[in-house]
Amino acid sequence: MRKAERLPVQRGPAAWNAILPARAASAPLDGNLRVDVAIVGGGFAGLSAARRLRLLDPTLTVTVLEAGALAEGASGRNSGFMIDLPHDLQSDDYAGKGLSADQEMTALNRSAIAFARDAVEDYAIDPAYFDPAGKIxxxxxxxxxxxxxSYAEHLTALGEANEMLDAKAMQAVTGSRHYTSGLYTPGTVMLQPAGYIRALGAGLVRDGVRVCENTPVQALDKAGPDWVLTTPKGKVTAAKVILANNGHLESFGFAKRRLMHVFLYASMTVELDKAALSRLGGQPRWGVTPSDPMGTTMRRIDTAQGGNRIVTRTCASYxxxxxASQAGLDRAAKVHRRKFADRFPEIADIPMAYSWAGHLCLTWNGVAVMRELEPGLFSACADNGLGTVRSTLTGIAAADLLLDRHSATAAHFLAEAEPQKLVPSPFAEIGANLYFQWKEWRARDE
Ligand SMILES: Cc1cc2nc3c(=O)[nH]c(=O)nc-3n(C[C@H](O)[C@H](O)[C@H](O)COP(=O)(O)OP(=O)(O)OC[C@H]3O[C@@H](n4cnc5c(N)ncnc54)[C@H](O)[C@@H]3O)c2cc1C
Known part of the structure; x- marks a missing residue:
């Protein structure tokens, strides 16, 4: 039996979820259940796996078991950039691993975006939650x-559209005089991540998938050809299981000392009133990633996405x-306030309504863990910080692998190396945090 050594602990509210109308979570599992496929985790990976399975074989019985409520985990705690292009967070300028690898990754990212777009259409998801506006x-x-x-040159070599913006154009979009230039690329979809995840879950339920929220899987056990998943109030017996619980894959003893648990932090303002909006200026929706991957991401959203607000994302810890500790979150929230004031001095007095942390799972060599771990037990984990696309892809790939479908998506992940072993803690922890601090200092104005 594999017992979950840890279960997710969320620090701070999942703001994207909190700003949407309240919803009742689906009932936790209460009793025993037998299904064809059980999926552990209801984020981008788990829900995408469930949709893919049902699209490929509508007769399958599929259950998603989510430890918390939908959109309360990292899938509802991100900045919502569903990025099509190479976006290598370990590089200096996002350029990836060379032209042909980047072309392959871009095609895969776009297939994830197309998959999400189909779900938006099939489930009549609010278009404000899936806005193909591009990013800067x-x-x-x-x-x-x-x-x-340098990134633009790389994109041009890839044949990808991009446009340089000057300071005036940046101010016209964002209302901020902070930016001296920008690089616009059109293919990113801007999600209201909680809106998308909730609605994807609701669509799956209408399609016949059972989604049990507040149902942490505490243990995994093999029983003959089946797997038995233990939860607080019942057991699920499944012919096959997909672990789509990202870094908590390690909590079940897999990929030990090969997964890097990194937390990112963000804050969201209160709703801007009329006076603040007129002082701010700019457009009602935009997304700005930093030119240096370790800089600050900013996003402006509007009424249809949960109110006129600005989101500031920066700071990382390993x-x-x-x-994540409350003290770490408090420290990050102070930095958010400062970064916000630097960019928007005219509305620097606007308070933050929410500050939060969210859990990423990186690997040293940037690979995912998408494979059959043991007979009938599959994984769709290690988002590498880009899970809106990457976890959508690993979810699709795990479903394909489980059903023995030979897809380009599954082939891509199956061809990846094992996640590289990490140096033992505490050296890794100290080293990685010093490295983050140095990179953040270097990117302090970005
Ligand atoms: C502040 C911040 C900003 C970010 N911005 C972006 C961005 O702009 N674009 C982007 O692509 N990515 C971004 N990310 C990363 C993105 O949020 C993740 O990559 C994505 O959520 C990963 O999806 P997932 O489904 O793999 O994992 P998760 O979203 O973590 O989902 C896994 C689920 O498994 C559940 N779980 C774990 N253990 C168990 C268990 N034992 N039983 C049952 N359930 C379990 C968890 O509760 C969780 O809901 C950001 C993250 C943060 C924190």
Whole structure:
């Protein structure tokens, strides 16, 4: 038996969920259940796997078991950039691993976006939650501009559309005089991530998938050809299981010392009133990623997405214990306030309504863990910080593998190497956090 050594602990509210109308979570599992496929985790990976399975074989009985409520985990705690292009967070300027690898990854990312777009259509998901508006890499310094130029050259070599913006154009979009230039790319979809995840879950339920929220899987056990999943109030017997619980894959003893548990932090303002909106100016919706991957992401959303608000995302910490502390969140929230005030001095007095942390799972060599771990037990984990697309893809790939469908998506992940072993804690923890601090300091104006 594999017992879950840890279950998710969320720090701070999932703001994207909190700003939407309240919803009742589906009932936790109460009793015993037998299904064809059980999926552990109801984020991008788990819900995408469930949809893919049902699309490929509508006769399958599929259950998703989610430890918390839908959109309360990282899938409802991100910045909502569903990015089509290479976006290598370990590089200096996002360029990836060379032209052909980047072309392959871009095609896969676009297939994830197409998959999500089909779900938006099939389940009549609010278009404000899936806005194909593109994004801007903002630059505030000459170093940032050079990073954008180098990334733009890479994109042009890939044959990808991109457009340089000057300071005036940046101000017209964002209302901020902070940015001296920017690089616009059209293919990113801007999600209201909680809106998308909730509605995807609701669509799956209408399609016949059972989604049990507040149902942590505490243990996995083999019983003959089946798997038995233990939850607080019942057991699920399943012919096959997909672990779509991202970093908590390690909590069941898999990929030990190969997964990097990184927390990112973000804050969201209160709703901006009329006076603040007129002081702010700019457009009602936009998304700015930093020209340096370790800089600050900013996003403006509007009424249809949960109110006129600004989201600030920066700060990262490596936490092998998988729990972000309140003190760490408080520190990050102070940085958010400062970054917000730097960019929007005219509305620097606007309070933050929410600050939160969210759990990413990276691997040193940037690979996912998408494979058959043991007979009948599959994984769709390790988002590498880009889970709106990457976890959608691993979810699709795990479903394909489970049903023995030979797809390009599954082939891509199956061809990846094992996640590289990490140096033992506490060296890894100290080293990684110092590295983050240095990179964040270097990117402090971006
Ligand atoms: C502040 C922030 C900003 C980000 N911005 C972006 C962005 O702009 N674009 C982007 O692509 N990515 C972004 N990300 C990353 C993105 O949120 C993740 O990559 C994505 O959520 C991963 O999806 P997932 O389904 O793999 O994992 P998760 O969303 O973590 O889902 C896994 C689920 O498994 C559940 N679970 C775990 N253990 C168990 C168990 N034992 N039993 C049952 N359920 C369990 C968890 O509760 C969780 O809901 C950001 C993340 C943060 C924190």
């Amino acid at each position: 890499n903002g630059a505030a310094t000459e170093t940032g501009r050079k990073l954008n130029v 936490l092998p214990g998988m729990v």
